[in-house]
Amino acid sequence: MDRYVVDASVILKWVIGNDQEPDQSQASGLLKAWGEGSVELLAPTLWQFEVGNFLGREYPQEATALMKSLLDLKIMEVSITEGIWQRCFDWMKKYKVTFYDAVYLSAAIEVRGRLITADEKFLRKMDRMESICLIKHLDLS
Numbered sequence: 625m626d627r628y629v630v631d632a633s634v635i636l637k638w639v640i641g642n643d644q645e646p647d648q649s650q651a652s653g654l655l656k657a658w659g660e661g662s663v664e665l666l667a668p669t670l671w672q673f674e675v676g677n678f679l680g681r682e683y684p685q686e687a688t689a690l691m692k693s694l695l696d697l698k699i700m701e702v703s704i705t706e707g708i709w710q711r712c713f714d715w716m717k718k719y720k721v722t723f724y725d726a727v728y729l730s731a732a733i734e735v736r737g738r739l740i741t742a743d744e745k746f747l748r749k750m751d752r753m754e755s756i757c758l759i760k761h762l763d764l765s
Contacts, residue, residue, distance in 0.1 A: 627737035
C-alpha cells in the first residue's frame with residue numbers, strides 16, 4: 625500500500641477547495657482513496673497548527689467547523705524525531721527552506737513514504753528529491 629504524507633496545502637483543499645481550485649480533483653481523489661483503504665495518509669503534528677492558523681485567519685466564521693471536520697478524519701500523525709528535525713535544519717541551510725515546509729518532507733522520508741504537496745515553490749527548492757510529489761502529478765491508478 626502506498627504511504628503518503630500530506631502537507632497543509634493539500635489538507636486545506638479538503639475543506640476549502642471548490643471546482644475552480646487548482647488540483648482540487650486530485651486532492652479529493654487522494655482523500656477518497658484513503659477512505660477506501662487503498663492508500664495510507666499521514667502528517668506530522670505540525671499540520672494542525674499550520675491549518676488552524678490559516679483557517680482562523682482566512683475563514684474566522686467557519687474555522688471551528690472546518691477544523692473539527694479535519695480532526696474527525698483522524699489522520700495518522702508522525703511525531704517529530706531527532707532524525708526529522710536534524711534533517712530539517714540541514715535542509716534549511718542547504719536549500720533555504722522553512723522548518724515548517726521541511727518537516728513534512730522529512731516526515732515522509734522517516735516513514736518511507738512520499739510527500740504530497742501543492743507547493744511548487746518548495747518542490748523547486750528541494751532540488752527534485754524523489755520523496756516529494758506535486759498533487760497535480762499524483763497518479764492513483
